[in-house]
Amino acid sequence: MSTLVIKDLKVAVTENEQERLILKGVNLTLKTGETHAIMGPNGTGKSTLSETIMGNPAYRVVSGSVQLDGVNLLDQTIDQRARAGLFLAMQYPAEIKGVTNIEFLRAAINARRADDDQQPVTEFLAQLDRNLALLNMSDSMAERYLNEGFSGGEKKRNEILQLLMIQPKFAILDEIDSGLDIDALQVVAKGVNSLKGPDFGTLMITHYQRLLNYIVPDYVHVMMDGRIVKTGGPELASTLEAEGYAGLRDELGLTVALTDDDVK
């Protein structure tokens, strides 16, 4: 079993030469075998958390720690963290013309193996075929250039394809449901659910409860203003769906401005 521990994490970003604190002390422990969901209103730091865990240099860690099985990840580069077992399914994956999906996947898999122990092509292709079938993706997707000309839904599926091929210890799914119709959402959920087991943990980031109907979490965390303000079981998501974030804020007696307050 692996454990990812985030302790009192404070993170700042610089916008227009002004540094702004986004995460104001996040505490979270994930274990393999568990599925967590982080929900919260816009602009509350959910994506900052996922990008910081992965090591995006645009986010500066002010204090706190992120440890995987006792090893400090904050000292490591993005690629080292990925090889240590983290995977971030991105909202907006990059497009790389001229590099096919297949060679990208092979490079990613072989980066985790010793030079004298690279994955045999036949084994790779068999694994690829299985996963393409699971995600209702056509064989031609594998030959296409990486995300180039992919629709929003195809890009999300492609993120999940990579997840299935790479088989990390922890997957962070950053708004994997955005822009997906129900059919595509079901396919994506099927992919993630197929990995569920004692050696795999998930951290989902989402606005909506809808995703959680398909990938059922063990824990739901609500984030507001850079902190996790409430943790509960899947029923917490349903409460939120009914009462909204404002309801929870008022119940907790927080004085946090929600981006969408103006709407009312």
Add this chain to the structure above:
Amino acid sequence: MDQTNLLTAVRQYSRQQHEPAWLLALREKAVAVYARLPLPKFEKINYADWPLEDFTRPTEQVSAEPSADLGAGQQFYSVGDTTIQLSLPTEAIEQGVILSDLRSAIQTHGDLVQRYLMQKALQLGDDKLTALNTALMTNGFFLYVPANVVLKAPIEITQYVDSRQAQNFFNHSLVIAAENSRVQVIQRLKTLGAGAAIAHLLVEVIAEADATVDFAGIDALSANTTAYLNRRGVLGPDARLNWELAEMNAGRVVADFDTELKGRGSEAQVKTIAIATGQQTQGIDTRVTNYGQKTTANIIQRGIILDAAALIFNGIGHIVKGAHGAKADQENRLLMLSSKARGDADPILLIDENDVEAGHAASVGRVDEQQMTYLLSRGIPKPVAERLVIRGFLAGVITELRSQRLRTELNSLIERRLTDEH
């Protein structure tokens, strides 16, 4: 060598080869033109001190010993002046396709060679170096595709510059696609041996009315080969010429890739990719001139510069008076991977007509950070990720290469150029 000596040597060589009178006359005229003209000038490409004009008299290079790689699958395979392999599918032969070396073509298809050699695409008087080549050329390949013949399989050509020879290499090739024909040519240039070599390699491509020529050039000359490359195309009405040129050379190269859109409605695409490493200079001057009405030109050039190398891309779009409805577009992009690298991406538009469309884009930049982050986030180590991004930047341009085999070949060439010690 002065002009008189050069003329004597040229005459002597032509006699030895039993060349027809018209060819001797052409060579004699070339000697005079060579003496008269200055070196061709390419913006920001300074090659005046390269030994391109260090030559002795024209002699035949005899390369009895072929390279270990026997050019499997090649229709034409030569080392130096020696043609080692020549083959055409029966079907192509039955349709009247001619593939031979230039020297044999002069003897057996003299009328065709006379009609096209330095007459349609390149012409005497264009510049000093093409004149020099005409005076001293000793061999090349000759491909003729008769009217209405459509060749499905590509004609693959591999030519080795033999650096074991002290003699300069003056090579001249012709591709003629007669009316409404279609052919794909793949020309590979390589160097055999580790010696220093000077190579002048010219190719003329003539696409007559309604013909389509896809010409891929994969140039991988060695670090010790200093080369002048010239590929010139001329198009008849509604003809199409697609150049895909990969400059993977390791030595000094000055390249002149020009296309003349003579016929109404003709179209040319020129896609060039290049990598410069070490102390190398590669200067690539690409020009497409729209003469005919409703002609379309598109130039895309992409290059990578490492170490202290220099890479210059000139893109010249020229629309002459009378070319109504012509289009000329170009894009030149360079990635610099070292602070000592030097790069120029210069678009030059010369527009002499009003009702035309012309556009250009140029950039000199660094590796795309977003792409890098994405690859790193999948655990791919930085050097590998960087190579993938760079390869994508280059290979993404060469999208027309139909066969998987060619794409793989090009990718591994790129990979080798990026990982070589430099």
